[in-house]
Amino acid sequence: MGIGVKAQQIQQPVTLKQLLNSVDQKAPGLITDSAAILIKKAQAAETRDNWLPNLTLNYQADVGSANNTVGPYFGFGVIPSSSGGIHATSVSTAMSDNLGIAAFDWEVYNFGKYGAQNKVANADVNVQQKQFAESKYSLQAYTISNYLQLLRLQDFLQIQYRNIQRNQEIRRSIESLAKSGVRAGVDTSIAEAELSKARLNYIELNNQLKQVQLQLSAVSGFPYQAIIPDTTVEMTLINKPSAYLFTPDTANHPLINFYRSQVQNSLQREDLVKKLYNPKISLEAAAWGRASSVDANNNYNSLSTGYGYQRGNYLVGVGISYNLFDIRRRQLKLSTQKASTDYAYKKLQEQQQLLAINASQADVEMQTALDRLKEIPKQLKAANDGYRQKLSLYRNGLTDIVELDAALNILYRAETDYMQAKYDYSNALFQKAITENQVNSVLTLLN
Secondary structure, X not given: OHHHHHHHHHOOOEOHHHHHHHHHHHOHHHHHHHHXXXXXXXXXXXXXXXXXXXXXXXXXXXXXXOOEOOOOOOOOOOOOOOOOOEOOOOOOOOEEXXXXXXXXXXXXXXXXXXXHHHHHHHHHHHHHHHHHHHHHXXXXXXXXXXXXXXXXXXXXXXXHHHHHHHHHHHHHHHHHHHHOOOOOOHHHHHHHHHXXXXXXXXXXXXXXXXXXXXXXXXXXXXXXXXXXXXXXXXXXXXXXXXXXXXXXXXXXXXXXXXXXXXXXXXXXXXXXXXXXXXXXXXXXXXXXXXXEOEOOOOOEOOHHHHOOOOEEEEEEEEEEEOOOOHHHHHHHHHHXXXXXXXXXXXXXXXXXXXXXXXXXXXXXXXHHHHHHHHHHHHHHHHHHHHHHHHHHHXXXXXXXXXXXXXXXXXXXXXXXXXXXXXXXXXXXXXXXXHHOOOHHHHHHOOO
């Protein structure tokens, strides 16, 4: 077990900055989110081209009858009849004709709908970008939390390793005293049980450490065996009393920016709804040519004479269209969108309040951790002195194994309390930095 601990120490540690940089570049979730931004940008580019006109080319060559009569009808889809003159009698003689049309249709002005659509598309891009930034920041917090857990578990392993060594020391003393008849053999059994328990704890802690390494490996791309934390992090922060004295910047917190972008996006959609049902002014133009095998005197000539253009026409015009019932549709849709905006705004307020609460909680945790760090060294020194005295008394036959184990457990608890106090301080400091958008300020102290 000692060899395992020393082997870890020989490896070059991965600093927190190195780990965070690798997470920024290789985290699968961030790679996916960055691809989503490209989709929104492509959709925005597509929306910007909504203003383009329609220019449709049509051509057809037909054979059929031209046997029409007077009467109105509603056109729906393709009408199974050919345009032609009206005859006194029914005529079913076949005729040929062709028709080529170039039709131009451009919605030149719609009272701001195009502009509103572009703003919504850009707002969608902004939301996606802010979501990416928030995801990145959350992943930073996740990485920092696990990195601190690694430090905690590594410290715990060291404590457990020392505990194993002390139990081995006690067992050797008992064996020596038992051989000389000073101590009963049962003390050896008790010592062996305590040593085995310490070894089992070490195995479990080592497993927990590997699990955290695997979690960090999944988001950073580092081999999990290579993720050995820098043991100087906690003491570096503890030895800098001003580490937690930074100016909060919650107004630009990535989480707040994300919810703020959703509010702005919803407001842009309100504006789009207002302009979506405005009148539309269109420029229309068409040119066409056609021929027919029926001449002006209603003579049905050979079918071959119906191909090749005989007449040409053009038409240009400006039109305006407006559906009066769109007034009601706009009211209903606008009411729905305003409700969505109100919801987005309330979510923003909720997150702002949660950040403020978390900031206050972080301040309390920081103060508690500082007070604990001031007191624990006294506990640790007293526990260490007590253990050494009990061990000396035991070797001289002046106390029993129960009291020695009690002293050992008190020392073990004092060491774990000190380890936990260091972790609590570092964790509280980073939680405060994460809440107040000052992670980089803390990372700068670790140079």
